Amino acid sequence: MESSRIAVVGAGVMGAATARHLAEAGHHVTLLEREAVGHAKGSSHGTSRVFRLAYADPAFVELAREALAGWSRLEEECAEQLLLRTGTLVFGEAVEGDAAALTAAGASFERLSGREAGWRWPLATAATEPVLFQPDGAVVLADRAHRALVARACAAGAELLEHTSVEEIVPHAGGVRLVDGTGEIDVDAVVVAAGAWAARLLEPLGIELSVSVTRETVAHYGLEGASELPTVVDSAVPGPDLGIEARPEQITYAVASPGLGLKVGLHDSGPVADPNLPGAPWDTVIRWMSGWINRRFPQVDPSPVAAETCLYTSTPDAGFVLERHGRVVVGSACSGHGFKFAPAIGSRLAELAVAAGS
Secondary structure, three states: OOEEEEEEOOOOOOHHHHHHHHHHHHEEEEEEEOOOOOOOOOOOOOEEEEEEEOOOHHHHHHHHHHHHHHHHHHHHHHOOOOOOOEEEEEEOOOOHHHHHHHHHHOOOOOEHHHHHHHHHOOOOOOOEEEEEEOOOOOEEEEHHHHHHHHHEEEEEEEEOOOOEEEEEEEEEEEEEEEEEOOEEEEOEEEEEOOOHHHHHHHHOOOOOOOEEEOOOOOOEEOOOOHHOOOOOEEOOOOOOOHHHOOOOOEEEEEEEOOOOOEEEEOOOOEEEEEOOOOOOOOOHHHHHHHHHHHHHHHOOOOOEEEEEEEEEEEEEOOOOOEEEEEOOEEEEEEOOOHHHHHHHHHHHHHHHHHHHHO
C-alpha cells in the first residue's frame, strides 16, 4: 500500500486515535493541536469516563464492543491499565430500551429489582424500581488512555505539533494546504477532529456541521472505594422548576474519579457556549447533582470536593459525523458520549483519510 501524507487537526482523543491508526499503517502523519495535549479547554481532559455497552440502539452496543476490544489491545501494547472493569448499572426508564438492544446484540445482562441491587451495592434504591446490570461496563481512565493513544501515534512515526492553530484549510488539485500562524503544511488529505472548533474551520469550505456547543458541568464527591463500584446511568433528571432545559438524551451518571471519589454529571444539560471564552461550573446543575447523590448514595457527603466544566459538541440526534468531502475528512461530533468509542471511531476515520489521500 502506498503511503500518504495525512494531517489530523485536533489531538483530543478522536484525533489521537485516528493518528495512531494512520501512523501504524505506515502513513506520514502530522497531528496538530492548538493547545498542549491534555489541556482542559475542550472535551478530552479529566481522569475518567463512563464505558458502557448499555445503549438503546444495537448499533451503539456493537460499536462499544469493538471499542472495548481496542482499549484492551491498547492496554496490552502499552502495559498499562486503562480500564477499571466495574460493570454498569442502569436505573429507571432506560432499562427497557437498553435490555432490548442488548438482547438484539446478544450481549449479557441481568435484570434486577431495586431491592436486589441495594443488597449487592451500597446504593439507595426503591424496592420495585427496574435495574439492569451489564458486566462489560467500565471506567475509562481518560487522561491516561488519551496519553497512551498520543504516545502510540508518536512511537509509530506521527509528528506532533502542539500550540499550532490551523486557521485555514485550502483543498487544491494535488492535495490540501493547511495555514497556521507560522506557515503552511501541504498534505494529501486532512482529518478535522477539532471538536468545538470544527464547524468554524469547515464553514469556509462549504461543509456544514450541524452541531451545538455547550459547556457542561461535572462535580466530584468524596467516596472511598468508588473505583470498585459499577458506573451508574440513571434516568432521573430535573423537572422544569429548576430552569435546566430538558433534552431527549438527558441522564444522570456517576463514575469513579480516581484521587477524588465519585464524578457525577447531568448529561447534556449545559448552556450554549463559545469555545474561545472561559466558563465556570453551573451552580444550578451542581445543586441537582448534589440532591441526586444524597438520594442515591446517602452515605456520601453531598457537598462536592471539586467541580469543573468540559465542552460538548453535539448533533441533534446525538450521533457522530464521520464523513469524507473530497480530501477533507470530518470526525465530529462526540455528542458528549464519544470518548468510550475512540478506538473504533479512530479506525473508521483513518480508513476515510486513506481513501481521501489516494
